[in-house]
Amino acid sequence: MMDDRLQTALTMAREAGSLAQEMRANPGALRTQIKGPLDLVTAADHAVEALLRKRILGFEPGVAILGEEDGLEGAGRDVWILDPIDGTVNFSRGMPDWAISIAFSDGTEITHGVIHAPDLNLTAWAIRGQGSFLNGSRIVFDDTQPQTPIVALGYSARRPVAGYLSRIERLLEAGVEHRRHGAATICLLGVLAGWFDAFHEPALNIWDAAAGLLLIEEAGGVVVHNPLAHFLGAPSDIYARNRALPQLDEILTASAP
Ligand code: LIP
Numbered sequence: 001m002m003d004d005r006l007q008t009a010l011t012m013a014r015e016a017g018s019l020a021q022e023m024r025a026n027p028g029a030l031r032t033q034i035k036g037p038l039d040l041v042t043a044a045d046h047a048v049e050a051l052l053r054k055r056i057l058g059f060e061p062g063v064a065i066l067g068e069e070d071g072l073e074g075a076g077r078d079v080w081i082l083d084p085i086d087g088t089v090n091f092s093r094g095m096p097d098w099a100i101s102i103a104f105s106d107g108t109e110i111t112h113g114v115i116h117a118p119d120l121n122l123t124a125w126a127i128r129g130q131g132s133f134l135n136g137s138r139i140v141f142d143d144t145q146p147q148t149p150i151v152a153l154g155y156s157a158r159r160p161v162a163g164y165l166s167r168i169e170r171l172l173e174a175g176v177e178h179r180r181h182g183a184a185t186i187c188l189l190g191v192l193a194g195w196f197d198a199f200h201e202p203a204l205n206i207w208d209a210a211a212g213l214l215l216i217e218e219a220g221g222v223v224v225h226n227p228l229a230h231f232l233g234a235p236s237d238i239y240a241r242n243r244a245l246p247q248l249d250e251i252l253t254a255s256a257p
Contacts, residue, residue: 004059006127009102009114012055016048016100017118020085023047024094032092037157040088045069048084048100056080066232068207077107079232083207087183096120099185103210109228113211115185124192124215132192132218139192139219141242146197150177151248152187154201158235163202170251184238188212191242192219198241200252206231209238216240224253 023029023044030042049069056065064074067082080102085091087098096119104112111128124139126132132139151171155164171178179196181187185208187199192215201208213223219242226236239252 003112003127005104005112006114006125008055008059009104009112010116010123010125012052013100013102013114013116013123014118015055016051016084017116019051020044020048020091020098020100021118024091030092038089038155039157040092041069042085042088042092044091045085045088049082052082052084052100052102066207068205079105079107081105081110081207081210081232083185083205086185086208087181090182097181097183097186099183099189101185101207101211103207103214105210105228105232107228110210110214113214115189115211115215117186117189120186122189122193124189126211126214126218128214128218130218132215134189134192139215141220143243145243145245148175148177149197149245149248150179150195151252152190152196152199153178153180154184154187154199154204154238155180156201156203156235158203167200167251171248174247174251176248176251184208185212188216188240191216191221191240194242197243197245198239198248198252200237200239202237203235204238205235209236213238213240216242 032042035041049067064076064079066072083101091098099117102114114125116123124134190196221242224239
């Protein structure tokens with residue numbers, strides 16, 4: 001029997017995906033606003049987060065919820081962590097690389113994670129200790145070394161651009177390809193799907209990463225980030241990889257500005 005919390009997360013992720021797609025189909029409904037450097041918010045981000053909060057509180061009244069747009073509501077050890085639309089810039093321009101991210105933490109670790117990318121027809125989920133699944137198929141990483149490693153990179157306006165550029169320079173010098181998707185969830189989903197071997201982004205918020213990090217761990221990968229108690233309140237550098245890749249570890253975990 002499927003875990004009730006996972007079932008709730010999957011059902012509301014699909015409902016939220018349809019709502020976001022419907023809103024995008026209505027020109028003018030998005031009312032896109034600039035939140036900060038390279039950071040947008042639309043009416044769909046707010047509507048989807050409101051829907052997810054309503055569904056969660058219907059399932060688990062009074063539980064704490066931390067969301068990108070409306071912050072922390074409630075208190076307690078257990079917390080749901082939501083990014084209603086990750087990759088808002090892509091979404092608002094009609095690109096398919098955006099997703100809904102839903103995670104649950106028991107205060108000690110992330111225990112449940114769902115990423116739903118409606119335009120890509122991809123849905124991934126994991127429960128700690130029970131494996132990772134992509135569109136229903138279990139994903140287990142093997143240790144076959146890629147001929148040409150590919151790293152998904154994120155950029156954060158919270159950090160000097162020099163660090164990002166130096167990572168690209170070092171990757172290219174090492175013969176490693178890189179991509180930038182503008183949506184951390186899609187990068188993490190991409191590691192799970194085998195598009196990428198690793199993902200790195202400095203100063204990422206927990207709502208962008210929580211579900212995806214669990215997906216990678218449960219498929220047998222390795223994730224590096226600040227301890228959860230700290231990450232719940234402040235951005236963390238993120239490094240996630242599918243197998244042992246020593247040449248990448250050195251470049252992507254080296255301290256850079
Ligand atoms: C975005 C991330 C992206 C990061 C942006 C932003 P949003 O999330 O997924 O990878 O580089 O700074 O945080 O704002 O689209 O949900």
